[in-house]
Amino acid sequence: MLEKALKGSPKYYLWVGFLLLVIAGTSGAYVMQLMEGLTITGMSRDVSWGFYIAQFTYLVGLAASGVMIVLPYYFHNYKKFKDLVIFGEFMAIAAVVMCLGFIVVDIGQPQRMLNVVLFPTPNSILFWDMLVLNGYLMLNLLVGWTCLECDRQNLPHPKWSKILAYVSIIWAFSIHTVTAFLYQGLPGRHYWLTAILAARFLASAFCSGPAILLLVIMLTEKVTTFKAEAEGIATLAKIITYAMCINVFFFLLEVFTAFYSSIPGHTHSIVYLFAGYDGHSELVPFMWTAAAFAIISLALLIPPKLRNNVKLLPWSLAILVIATWIDKGLGLLIGGFNPTPFETIAPYWPTGKELLISLMIYGTGALVVTILFKIATEVKQETGASQKPAPVAE
Amino acid sequence: MKLYNGGKIITGLVIFLGVFLAPFAYNMGKAAYSQPKLKMPENEKECIESKEFMRTKHMQLLNDWRDWSLRDGKWVYVNSKGKEFEMSLQKTCMKCHTNKAEFCDKCHNDAAVTPYCWDCHIQPEGLKK
Amino acid sequence: MNHTRRNFLKFMGVAAAGLCAASAGSALAVSGAGSSIKDSATAVNAKRWGMVIDTKKCGTKEAIDVLAKACHSVHNVPNIPGNQNVMWIWAAGYEQAFDQPNNYMDESVEKRQFALLCNHCTNAPCVRVCPTQATYKRPDGIVAMDYHRCIGCRYCMAGCPFGARSFNFMEPRKHLDLTTLNKEFPTRMRGVVEKCNFCVERLAYGKQPACAEASNGAVVFGDLTDANSEVRKLLREHYTIRRKPALGTEPGVYYII
Ligand code: SF4
Ligand code: SF4
Numbered sequence: 001m002l003e004k005a006l007k008g009s010p011k012y013y014l015w016v017g018f019l020l021l022v023i024a025g026t027s028g029a030y031v032m033q034l035m036e037g038l039t040i041t042g043m044s045r046d047v048s049w050g051f052y053i054a055q056f057t058y059l060v061g062l063a064a065s066g067v068m069i070v071l072p073y074y075f076h077n078y079k080k081f082k083d084l085v086i087f088g089e090f091m092a093i094a095a096v097v098m099c100l101g102f103i104v105v106d107i108g109q110p111q112r113m114l115n116v117v118l119f120p121t122p123n124s125i126l127f128w129d130m131l132v133l134n135g136y137l138m139l140n141l142l143v144g145w146t147c148l149e150c151d152r153q154n155l156p157h158p159k160w161s162k163i164l165a166y167v168s169i170i171w172a173f174s175i176h177t178v179t180a181f182l183y184q185g186l187p188g189r190h191y192w193l194t195a196i197l198a199a200r201f202l203a204s205a206f207c208s209g210p211a212i213l214l215l216v217i218m219l220t221e222k223v224t225t226f227k228a229e230a231e232g233i234a235t236l237a238k239i240i241t242y243a244m245c246i247n248v249f250f251f252l253l254e255v256f257t258a259f260y261s262s263i264p265g266h267t268h269s270i271v272y273l274f275a276g277y278d279g280h281s282e283l284v285p286f287m288w289t290a291a292a293f294a295i296i297s298l299a300l301l302i303p304p305k306l307r308n309n310v311k312l313l314p315w316s317l318a319i320l321v322i323a324t325w326i327d328k329g330l331g332l333l334i335g336g337f338n339p340t341p342f343e344t345i346a347p348y349w350p351t352g353k354e355l356l357i358s359l360m361i362y363g364t365g366a367l368v369v370t371i372l373f374k375i376a377t378e379v380k381q382e383t384g385a386s387q388k389p390a391p392v393a394e
Numbered sequence: 395m396k397l398y399n400g401g402k403i404i405t406g407l408v409i410f411l412g413v414f415l416a417p418f419a420y421n422m423g424k425a426a427y428s429q430p431k432l433k434m435p436e437n438e439k440e441c442i443e444s445k446e447f448m449r450t451k452h453m454q455l456l457n458d459w460r461d462w463s464l465r466d467g468k469w470v471y472v473n474s475k476g477k478e479f480e481m482s483l484q485k486t487c488m489k490c491h492t493n494k495a496e497f498c499d500k501c502h503n504d505a506a507v508t509p510y511c512w513d514c515h516i517q518p519e520g521l522k523k
Numbered sequence: 524m525n526h527t528r529r530n531f532l533k534f535m536g537v538a539a540a541g542l543c544a545a546s547a548g549s550a551l552a553v554s555g556a557g558s559s560i561k562d563s564a565t566a567v568n569a570k571r572w573g574m575v576i577d578t579k580k581c582g583t584k585e586a587i588d589v590l591a592k593a594c595h596s597v598h599n600v601p602n603i604p605g606n607q608n609v610m611w612i613w614a615a616g617y618e619q620a621f622d623q624p625n626n627y628m629d630e631s632v633e634k635r636q637f638a639l640l641c642n643h644c645t646n647a648p649c650v651r652v653c654p655t656q657a658t659y660k661r662p663d664g665i666v667a668m669d670y671h672r673c674i675g676c677r678y679c680m681a682g683c684p685f686g687a688r689s690f691n692f693m694e695p696r697k698h699l700d701l702t703t704l705n706k707e708f709p710t711r712m713r714g715v716v717e718k719c720n721f722c723v724e725r726l727a728y729g730k731q732p733a734c735a736e737a738s739n740g741a742v743v744f745g746d747l748t749d750a751n752s753e754v755r756k757l758l759r760e761h762y763t764i765r766r767k768p769a770l771g772t773e774p775g776v777y778y779i780i
Pocket of ligand 1: 640641649687
């Protein structure tokens with residue numbers, strides 16, 4: 001089926017070429033990092049993980065989120081998701097690829113990376129994270145590819161693919177739980193040391209992930225003949241809304257525990273993020289933007305009338321994505337490292353090169369999504385599944 | 395039997411073989427490989443183990459030394475003849491082999507290997523800016 | 524020897540067995556027949572190394588800088604300006620060092636500086652999180668690092684609640700005076716984490732840690748399990764505290780206040 005990615009309209013070539021250009025252009029920054037070391041980033045002795053690991057964390061959420069489509073389809077036999085399933089799986093593949101990319105660019109000695117495999121260390125959560133992420137990648141490749149191939153040939157899906165799909169559903173929860181365990185088991189990092197972190201991760205993943213997926217699917221509808229069923233979209237929007245409510249609720253639980261108990265360690269990070277601490281308030285405008293956007297997105301998603309308005313929905317979703325991204329892609333890491341073990345504040349901001357390298361990986365992810373979605377939509381066009389009523393062939 | 399796209403396939407194969415064999419062609423007629431001349435220690439005739447052993451296995455020996463000293467906390471190596479040595483690259487090996495450029499680098503350059511020992515360990519000649 | 528298939532198979536069998544044995548443990552995998560390894564004759568050993576710092580005797584920035592200089596020069600620790608710096612031992616105030624600030628403190632304690640370094644914790648989170656065992660615990664309580672193996676993931680830095688670890692963001696040799704290096708000890712390379720090693724390389728030859736030696740008796744090093752050791756004597760005679768005891772890492776560095 002890969003050949004389908006090779007043939008396309010001039011627009012498709014233009015887009016792929018553009019992505020390749022972005023990747024090639026930004027990889028120069030990565031070469032520079034390889035030569036000079038991570039000193040080109042904004043990270044420091046006190047904030048020793050930064051933008052890369054934050055993006056990794058956010059994207060594990062995106063990878064796990066496909067399950068919000070796969071689970072209703074396989075466990076509840078919800079047929080309206082039938083044509084979305086493949087996109088959920090393919091999105092997960094791209095997300096895991098980006099996750100692995102962000103890990104590779106973050107470590108100081110990438111050529112020794114295999115030491116994690118050569119000296120397996122079960123007491124390290126990073127070891128488990130490596131296992132579950134690679135496993136999840138394999139599962140989605142296998143299930144997604146096989147099912148699509150069968151669809152193309154009008155064959156029923158093999159039984160083992162169904163079993164693997166069940167496994168991948170459970171697995172999806174594990175990848176984000178294990179990623180949360182990376183953080184929440186560390187003594188002395190109060191912002192992370194909370195049992196609800198894994199639950200918060202999942203909740204935020206299950207709203208932001210499907211939101212991104214839905215946005216990409218809407219885009220796909222614009223540029224291909226594919227048309228998702230309106231009811232499926234509406235259900236997914238409902239799922240996103242519930243998850244976002246839970247996400248906000250979990251965060252408020254944190255706020256209550258911290259401030260009602262008034263234990264300094266628990267409050268300091270939140271105070272730093274939302275009000276500033278020790279004369280530092282770098283993140284305050286961002287965190288309040290996140291808070292405001294979270295509320296606005298809920299206001300636009302909870303009333304069914306607004307949620308089902310197809311014109312408005314992309315905007316509501318975009319606002320939601322921004323809110324969750326600031327929370328998890330910015331606040332989580334910086335708030336976790338601040339205050340430092342010395343009760344001081346060590347401001348962090350990614351450097352331009354750091355952002356370029358991140359762009360390289362996001363570009364790669366976009367390329368993977370483009371290619372996989374192209375294949376999927378072409379197969380659907382071939383089999384006449386979920387097509388626009390009057391196909392306007394290009 | 396008919397070979398579809400025969401012309402293209404054969405051209406491809408020829409190009410592939412050409413590229414693949416280029417290094418051999420390039421080296422044809424050149425003198426055979428000769429072992430580089432190493433600068434040997436002056437006051438010491440015998441190494442830790444036999445010459446053959448050192449030539450073929452020094453890298454594994456160094457790896458073992460690293461793990462034994464660092465991880466197991468054992469610092470003394472007793473060789474097959476009962477002689478004792480401190481397991482240390484800088485304090486033992488390089489005390490006799492006082493010139494990295496004239497010793498280590500000779501073979502390593504020929505074999506095109508760049509072990510990263512010297513990224514951390516200090517060569518006996520000292521470091522220059 | 525005949526090159527028969529039978530011989531070939533025998534050889535393969537032996538080779539396979541050898542491979543298994545080699546990977547099963549690092550027990551004399553390659554070294555010449557008859558070789559063995561043993562402890563250094565002058566080594567000092569302990570069941571659990573520990574340190575007691577008398578902050579009344581060594582409680583100013585200047586005094587601690589003397590220790591830092593001693594440590595950093597024997598271990599070739601670079602002097603990097605800015606926040607991507609590397610430190611093995613350094614000075615900090617009471618509030619930064621201990622998480623139990625007291626109001627209306629004795630002025631002398633409030634102004635005092637404390638020597639901070641890796642605590643060589645009994646339940647070290649850095650050892651727990653390291654995915655490659657590049658950070659590991661020795662039987663004598665020292666939390667050691669194998670810089671050859673470290674992949675620079677910095678998980679250990681997030682795990683250490685004491686800020687004891689530094690990452691080599693850049694080539695450390697650019698910030699070292701190459702003419703005054705200690706040639707008996709390596710430097711580090713870019714991309715690995717490093718920290719205080721309780722001077723394992725000195726203990727192996729019966730020497731005291733460099734900071735203890737430079738401290739005029741303010742820093743005492745010894746076996747915490749030995750009731751007659753000097754560290755135990757100090758612990759008996761003085762009130763001491765450790766950093767962040769509530770976290771349960773069980774630091775091995777004690778401070779006489
Ligand atoms: S002080 Fe930090 S680096 Fe040292 S052993 Fe404890 S946790 Fe590890
Ligand atoms: S940075 Fe090195 S020592 Fe630290 S956890 Fe990673 S591999 Fe282990």
